[in-house]
Amino acid sequence: MVLTPQRIGVVGAGMMGSEIALVFAMAGFDVRLNDAGPDRLDAALANLAKVLDKGAGRGLWPAEMVAPTLERIRPTTELADFADRDFVIEAVFEDEAVKAEVFRRLDAVCTADCLLASNTSSISITVLSSALPPGRRPRFLGTHFFSPVSRMKLVEVIPGLDTASDAVEQAIAACTAAGKTAIRVKDVAGFAVNRLLHAFLIEAMRLAEEGVATPADLDAACRLGLGHPIGPFEMMDLVSNSLVLQVQEVMADAYGDRFRPPPLLKQMVKAGYDGRRAGRGWHVAKGGVG
Ligand SMILES: NC(=O)c1ccc[n+]([C@@H]2O[C@H](COP(=O)([O-])OP(=O)(O)OC[C@H]3O[C@@H](n4cnc5c(N)ncnc54)[C@H](O)[C@@H]3O)[C@@H](O)[C@H]2O)c1
Missing domain, CATH: 3.40.50.720 (NAD(P)-binding Rossmann-like Domain)
Structure with a gap:
């Protein structure tokens, strides 16, 4: 027992x-x-x-x-x-x-x-x-x-x-x-859920970087087209972009280019667009880029 x-x-x-x-x-x-x-x-x-x-x-x-x-x-x-x-x-x-x-x-x-x-x-x-x-x-x-x-x-x-x-x-x-x-779950970088999540977040940021769609539209796409309760950019604002970057740096170190954080994310973090707690991020307040 x-x-x-x-x-x-x-x-x-x-x-x-x-x-x-x-x-x-x-x-x-x-x-x-x-x-x-x-x-x-x-x-x-x-x-x-x-x-x-x-x-x-x-x-x-x-x-x-x-x-x-x-x-x-x-x-x-x-x-x-x-x-x-x-x-x-x-x-x-x-x-x-x-x-x-x-x-x-x-x-x-x-x-x-x-x-x-x-x-x-x-x-x-x-x-x-x-x-x-x-x-x-x-x-x-x-x-x-x-x-x-x-x-x-x-x-x-x-x-x-x-x-x-x-x-x-x-x-x-x-x-x-x-x-x-x-x-x-085995003790590997990102465990299981962050491996899945960050592959998805990185692709969402690449789409925004390439101008394929705006962060706001990509969030709507995930909520309305995939049935996700929250979009990837809304989620990054919530958990903080600096934590997202930190996790992706660890995962890039472990798995190489497929988890390399996109330049746009690094730029956002360096410029203080950290998300909800900072009062600005992909969407938050007037300073959001979404
Ligand atoms: N934010 C997320 O979505 C998320 C998800 C899963 C796991 N995590 C992990 O959970 C942990 C906490 O994340 P968070 O977002 O709650 O952080 P947070 O910054 O909101 O909270 C951390 C707290 O720890 C306290 N603290 C720091 N050093 C301490 C010490 N020596 N003794 C006692 N308290 C101390 C701080 O005062 C603060 O209140 C991190 O390891 C993070 O990676 C975060």
Whole structure:
């Protein structure tokens, strides 16, 4: 029988980490959410309250669920508070050194049985696990959630070279209990979904570069002609163009020219057209190029 972890910890209360905490809290798990400063935690919880209220307003869940769900997420700026956690998911900045430092600190605090996972989009799980002592590596793996986590059902579960099979099964059990469908994916650059997604995004940008159609029309084409819920340029604005570029650079390094980021994307990022958070991007605000 697979023992499902019950006490969840999430490090990083940004766009991904806060909603990862939310889906576990909605499923009844006890959750601790860590970020570097109290302001980030306050902002994350205020945003989660809005997400919950909006869902209740749309009839996605009962309004009575909102307050108890929020109460199950206890914020903390101290990783020492993670000593009793069974499963800790890291969702800090996409930077190998920052993540490695978080895992070294978690290793010092967490019990030997605690499962440690990274939500990285582009860093190898096996490489990240090398920040941990060899004895911890069998309990370390990747759990790649998708944005917005409260709506996207998939999680890619990625074992590294040293990950034990019971750790994979426990992570899958916890994600399943949180309402997600987990698929097991090998530790290759881009895992499975980003390989598919970025081939598609790169082709969309090439079409825009060649002037075949505008970003706005290409988004309409994907929504209306392919049945996608969101167009490729809308999606890049949402996740940030700098993250798209970062992932494509890693994938180009791994697979060569087929994932080379288009010059237009590099130009956009360098000029500060980073998407929704920057207030300008392919579509966003007046400065959008779409
Ligand atoms: N944005 C996406 O669509 C998406 C999708 C899948 C995976 N990811 C991955 O998820 C991770 C987080 O992405 P995001 O978009 O939520 O980023 P974000 O910038 O919104 O949030 C990162 C958070 O981590 C916090 N943080 C940074 N260093 C920390 C530390 N040492 N200790 C505690 N907190 C720290 C920051 O204060 C910030 O609140 C990244 O690895 C990213 O690649 C992102």
